[in-house]
Amino acid sequence: MTGYIDPEDDGLMVADQAELVNASFSRVFLRKGELVNRFYDHFFSEQPEVESLFQDDFGAQKEMFFAMLAMVVKRLAQQRDFETLVGKLHRDHASFDISEEQWQSAADSLVFALRDVLQGDLSPEEGAAWSAMTNKLILAIVALRDKKKVAHVVRRG
Numbered sequence: 001m002t003g004y005i006d007p008e009d010d011g012l013m014v015a016d017q018a019e020l021v022n023a024s025f026s027r028v029f030l031r032k033g034e035l036v037n038r039f040y041d042h043f044f045s046e047q048p049e050v051e052s053l054f055q056d057d058f059g060a061q062k063e064m065f066f067a068m069l070a071m072v073v074k075r076l077a078q079q080r081d082f083e084t085l086v087g088k089l090h091r092d093h094a095s096f097d098i099s100e101e102q103w104q105s106a107a108d109s110l111v112f113a114l115r116d117v118l119q120g121d122l123s124p125e126e127g128a129a130w131s132a133m134t135n136k137l138i139l140a141i142v143a144l145r146d147k148k149k150v151a152h153v154v155r156r157g
């Protein structure tokens with residue numbers, strides 16, 4: 001782990017942070033191509049074994065990644081919609097058996113890419129809010145993944 005995510009952050013977001021993420025999103029959107037490239041470069045350098053999992057059109061994958069990010073940002077304040085997206089992300093990735101460390105590394109890479117691409121265009125408060133948002137998302141996916149694993153074991157009994 002390289003530590004772009006604040007380890008003290010427990011994944012809870014306050015309303016102000018959701019607002020900060022939303023308010024900075026138009027600036028993020030303008031740089032989306034660079035952001036997504038930087039994200040995957042950083043993620044693959046941290047987790048080299050992950051790269052070979054990506055088999056389909058990588059250009060389309062980058063578009064889907066950003067579209068998902070945009071949806072998450074928009075739904076941050078609506079708990080039920082947010083959970084629906086967490087469920088979708090979990091299902092879309094269930095076949096890859098992704099470890100908690102890999103999920104965390106993706107979160108870390110996203111915050112790294114945001115700070116690196118936006119630099120002075122992202123205030124420290126906005127950077128911290130993105131970090132909290134990303135952490136919240138990843139913790140929710142990992143919690144759901146663990147819950148499904150337990151349910152599976154119990155069913156198999």
Ligand code: HEM
Nearest residue numbers: 050053054055056064065068069092096098102103106107
């Ligand atoms: C910030 C967290 C992440 C987001 C927002 C995200 C988003 C997405 C989205 C939207 C898709 C496309 C799903 C579809 O086909 O409809 C996808 C596919 C995929 N993701 Fe993720 N992802 C994240 C983290 C990860 C992690 C941690 C891994 C692996 C360790 C991973 C591996 C993959 C792979 C292998 C595919 C399928 C690619 C292919 O079909 O070639 N993702 N992801």
